Amino acid sequence: MKGIKEYIQIAGIAAIILLAAFFLGIIVNVLNPLGVELNPGVRPETPLPIRLVRVPSLSKEGLAAAAARAAKREKNENPEMSAGELAAVSAMEKMIKTRGSEPSALLPWIKIDLSRTKALFDSGKAKFIDARPEFKFIEKRIRGAISLSASRYLIQFPVVKEKISRDDILVVYCSNPECKLSDNVANNLTADGYKNIFVFEAGWQAWVDAGYPVDGLEAK
Amino acid sequence: MEQKINFYKNMSVKAGRFIMGLIFITASYDKIITPQLFAARVSEYMLLPDVFVPLIAATLPWVEFYCALMLILNAYTRSAALILILTLCSFVAGMSYDLSMGLVHDCGCFGFFEESIGFATIIRDLLFIALLLPVFLFGKNELNPSGKEG
Numbered sequence: 001m002k003g004i005k006e007y008i009q010i011a012g013i014a015a016i017i018l019l020a021a022f023f024l025g026i027i028v029n030v031l032n033p034l035g036v037e038l039n040p041g042v043r044p045e046t047p048l049p050i051r052l053v054r055v056p057s058l059s060k061e062g063l064a065a066a067a068a069r070a071a072k073r074e075k076n077e078n079p080e081m082s083a084g085e086l087a088a089v090s091a092m093e094k095m096i097k098t099r100g101s102e103p104s105a106l107l108p109w110i111k112i113d114l115s116r117t118k119a120l121f122d123s124g125k126a127k128f129i130d131a132r133p134e135f136k137f138i139e140k141r142i143r144g145a146i147s148l149s150a151s152r153y154l155i156q157f158p159v160v161k162e163k164i165s166r167d168d169i170l171v172v173y174c175s176n177p178e179c180k181l182s183d184n185v186a187n188n189l190t191a192d193g194y195k196n197i198f199v200f201e202a203g204w205q206a207w208v209d210a211g212y213p214v215d216g217l218e219a220k
Numbered sequence: 221m222e223q224k225i226n227f228y229k230n231m232s233v234k235a236g237r238f239i240m241g242l243i244f245i246t247a248s249y250d251k252i253i254t255p256q257l258f259a260a261r262v263s264e265y266m267l268l269p270d271v272f273v274p275l276i277a278a279t280l281p282w283v284e285f286y287c288a289l290m291l292i293l294n295a296y297t298r299s300a301a302l303i304l305i306l307t308l309c310s311f312v313a314g315m316s317y318d319l320s321m322g323l324v325h326d327c328g329c330f331g332f333f334e335e336s337i338g339f340a341t342i343i344r345d346l347l348f349i350a351l352l353l354p355v356f357l358f359g360k361n362e363l364n365p366s367g368k369e370g
Contacts, residue, residue, distance in 0.1 A: 010298045011302070017296070021279060022283075024282050032255065035255050036274040038274045050275075133261070134264070135261045151266065152263060155266075183346065
C-alpha cells in the first residue's frame with residue numbers, strides 16, 4: 001500500500017513538472033522571434049501513409065515511347081511542345097545514346113551537373129525543389145527553392161502544387177551525390193504528372209562549395 | 221555486504237543524475253533557442269498529427285531542461301527520471317517505427333549535431349534509459365538541497 005502511494009506521489013509530481021514546463025515553453029515560444037507558429041491552420045489531422053520510391057526506372061515500353069517521341073520531334077510532328085519539354089526530351093535522348101539501351105539505366109528524369117544547374121538558375125526559368133528534410137531547408141537552401149521533402153511528400157505536395165505547374169522546369173536537389181531523396185521526390189513528381197524534371201546530382205554541398213546564392217534562417 | 225550494495229546503489233544514482241542531467245541540458249539548449257527547426261525535425265517522424273507538432277516543439281525541450289536541472293540539483297529526482305524514461309521510450313518507439321517503414325531522417329536528438337536515426341541512436345537511447353533506471357528506482361523524491369542520496 002505504501003509502495004502504491006509512493007508511486008502515485010512520484011506520478012503527481014511528474015505531472016506538476018510537465019505542466020510547469022508546458023506553460024514555460026508556451027510563454028518563451030511566444031516571446032522568441034524564432035518561435036514556432038502554434039496554430040498551423042488547416043492541415044491533415046492524421047499522418048498520411050508514407051510513399052517512398054513509387055516509380056521505377058523506365059521499362060522497355062518507356063524506352064520505346066521515348067524513342068518514338070524523339071522520332072516525332074525530328075520530323076517536327078510535335079511543334080506544340082514547350083521549350084522545357086523539348087529540353088527534357090533532348091537530354092533524355094542524349095542520355096539514351098550515351099548510357100546504352102539497358103532499361104534499368106534509364107530514369108524518367110535527367111541528372112544534371114553543377115554548371116548546368118547554375119545555368120538553369122541564372123536563366124530564372126527553373127524552379128528548385130529541395131528534397132531534404134524541412135529543417136535543413138529552413139536553415140539554408142538554394143535561393144528561391146521550394147521545400148518538398150521526401151519523407152513528407154504527401155503532406156507537402158498539396159501546398160507545393162499551387163506553386164509549380166506541370167510545364168515548369170523543375171530542378172530537384174538533395175544533400176550530396178550519395179543522398180537519394182532527390183531521386184525519390186523526382187519519381188513522385190513524375191508519377192504526379194510533372195514532365196520536365198532534372199535532378200541536380202551533386203546537390204546542396206556542391207552548390208555551397210561553389211559559393212552560389214543561398215537563403216534561409218542561417219544564411220549570411 | 222549490504223553496505224557494499226548501498227554504495228553501488230548510491231554511485232549509480234549519482235552517476236545517472238549527473239551524466240543524464242548534463243546530456244539533457246545539452247540536448248535541450250538548441251531546441252529551446254530554435255523551436256522552428258525542432259518542429260520541422262519532429263514533423264519528419266510523421267508520428268504526430270501536424271496540429272500537435274508546434275506544441276510538442278515548443279514544450280518538449282523545456283520538459284527535458286527542467287528534468288535535467290532537477291536531476292543535477294537532486295530535487296524530485298524520481299519524478300524527473302520517470303518523465304525522461306518515458307520520453308526516451310517514446311523516442312525509441314518512434315525511431316523503431318520509422319526505421320521499420322524504411323524512413324530514415326535526422327534524429328533531432330541534439331540540435332547542433334546532425335545524425336540520422338538508426339540502430340546506433342536506438343541503442344544509445346536504451347543506454348540512457350539504463351542510466352536513468354537506478355535514479356528512478358533508488359533515488360529520492362524530495363527537495364534535497366544537501367545533495368545526499370537516498
